[in-house]
Amino acid sequence: MELFFRFFYVIFIGICFSWLLRILLFRTGLIFIVKKWWANLEDCFHVYQSFRIPEFNETSQHNHLYRKVSAYLTSLSSLEDSDYTNLITGNKPNDVILRLDSNQTVQDNFLGAKVFWTNEQNGSRNFVLKIRKADKRRILRPYLQHIHTLTADDNEQRKGDLKLFMNSKPNNHSDTRWKSIQFKHPSTFDSIAMETDLKEKVKSDLESFLKSKQYYHRLGRVWKRSYLLYGPSGTGKSSFVAAMANFLSYDVYDIDLFKVSDDSDLKFLLLQTTSKSVIVVEDLDRFLIEKSSALSLSALLNFMDGILTSCCAEERVMVFTVNCKEQVEPAILRPGRIDVHIHFPLCDFSAFKNLAINYLGVKDHKLFPQVEEIFQTGASLSPAEISELMIANRNSPSRAIKSVISALQTDGDRRRVSNIGRRLSDCGSRKSVAESIESGGVLCSENTQTGKEFRKLYGFLRMKSNKISQSFDSSPIRKDS
Numbered sequence: 001m002e003l004f005f006r007f008f009y010v011i012f013i014g015i016c017f018s019w020l021l022r023i024l025l026f027r028t029g030l031i032f033i034v035k036k037w038w039a040n041l042e043d044c045f046h047v048y049q050s051f052r053i054p055e056f057n058e059t060s061q062h063n064h065l066y067r068k069v070s071a072y073l074t075s076l077s078s079l080e081d082s083d084y085t086n087l088i089t090g091n092k093p094n095d096v097i098l099r100l101d102s103n104q105t106v107q108d109n110f111l112g113a114k115v116f117w118t119n120e121q122n123g124s125r126n127f128v129l130k131i132r133k134a135d136k137r138r139i140l141r142p143y144l145q146h147i148h149t150l151t152a153d154d155n156e157q158r159k160g161d162l163k164l165f166m167n168s169k170p171n172n173h174s175d176t177r178w179k180s181i182q183f184k185h186p187s188t189f190d191s192i193a194m195e196t197d198l199k200e201k202v203k204s205d206l207e208s209f210l211k212s213k214q215y216y217h218r219l220g221r222v223w224k225r226s227y228l229l230y231g232p233s234g235t236g237k238s239s240f241v242a243a244m245a246n247f248l249s250y251d252v253y254d255i256d257l258f259k260v261s262d263d264s265d266l267k268f269l270l271l272q273t274t275s276k277s278v279i280v281v282e283d284l285d286r287f288l289i290e291k292s293s294a295l296s297l298s299a300l301l302n303f304m305d306g307i308l309t310s311c312c313a314e315e316r317v318m319v320f321t322v323n324c325k326e327q328v329e330p331a332i333l334r335p336g337r338i339d340v341h342i343h344f345p346l347c348d349f350s351a352f353k354n355l356a357i358n359y360l361g362v363k364d365h366k367l368f369p370q371v372e373e374i375f376q377t378g379a380s381l382s383p384a385e386i387s388e389l390m391i392a393n394r395n396s397p398s399r400a401i402k403s404v405i406s407a408l409q410t411d412g413d414r415r416r417v418s419n420i421g422r423r424l425s426d427c428g429s430r431k432s433v434a435e436s437i438e439s440g441g442v443l444c445s446e447n448t449q450t451g452k453e454f455r456k457l458y459g460f461l462r463m464k465s466n467k468i469s470q471s472f473d474s475s476p477i478r479k480d481s
Ligand SMILES: Nc1ncnc2c1ncn2[C@@H]1O[C@H](COP(=O)(O)OP(=O)(O)OP(=O)(O)O)[C@@H](O)[C@H]1O
Pocket: 191, 192, 193, 194, 231, 232, 233, 234, 235, 236, 237, 238, 239, 240, 323, 344, 383, 384, 385, 387
């Protein structure tokens, strides 16, 4: 009997002990500590080989594999088990993305083999892949292929993941000159009020550019296309650049030339751009006039020609915006350097109607004839000014149109007197679309409605603008060319 009780007593103690052990292991971190020890012990019996994937290659260009690995690691479920992980919002409102923190390691399994990735950040950024030597021959190539396939440069995938890069001032402590943020500009070709013809021509030009790799190479030309967007302030140039990037699903590199220290710095920046990108130089005319950096015109021309080509100008679209085309050195605008010129005029009646559809949802209105009449007198405002009035009065289309009418009557008149020079010296003249897109083609033609008195003034202002360009010609930029 006593033996029987002893037996039950031992079983009871055993159950209690294992229950306590279970609680101890699972409710505390002990189980993880044991697992870690076991893994470390296992590691002692294996030889590993490491592969470093740096963000930039030896010529300071982006290493595409780095970007792919970064995207691949984000998709790993084992990331949740890493000791330290960053949580970042994704493209959709409720998306949360996990990102491996610096100097942390995550494990992955491929074809029955364990591999380890470390996000190494000591001044430069690298991913380090650790594979057992015994598995290396069997899995390394298929594993890298697997990463390539999963992160294929598919347009749809890029769309949600576009980046806007901005250059910073040179800094000895960092080899990255571009700071990036997610590019989420909502602008599309549909949202921009512009003659339909012109819009379609630009779209088909971009589409044919995308398909022309072989064609360009056969001609011995760099596969790039350059656009000049010119017109007064607030006419949609920057919005158009964003629409182009969204249309192409390309990243945007917005170069601030004022932050470029010298010629080699510009080369370095170009080297660090990736293919499938739109490289934008905004307000080039302002830079050429103020020119406060040591950047020479020849460096700028080389940059536009893509002289560093094959490696860093392929599959790029370059866009330059200016308010006043006439203040830009003709060498910059010559065909080949700039392939397509697109004029952004102040609003005319048809652009106004476009804006009314987009901003007010109104296709026709009893006040339209009155608006048309005022436009015919030569009054005009920029699309930015008109769109602001429409946004402010979006609940009442009649009120919005009336406010546009009164702005056209008052502000427009005032501007016509004070700014007429700027507009007529091609810094804002109203033009309509004409010709086709050809190399070096200008996507507009002169509006024949221009009045006699305007022409008189134009002659006067041409004299004035010649004076401006003379003083520009004698600037130091010229010497460098
Ligand atoms: N053609 C247009 N169609 C629709 N909206 C426009 C148009 N032009 C300008 N806008 C609106 O006006 C605002 C300013 O436009 P944007 O910045 O693109 O002008 P910009 O030509 O780049 O001016 P700036 O020369 O001063 O840089 C934007 O919010 C844009 O939505």
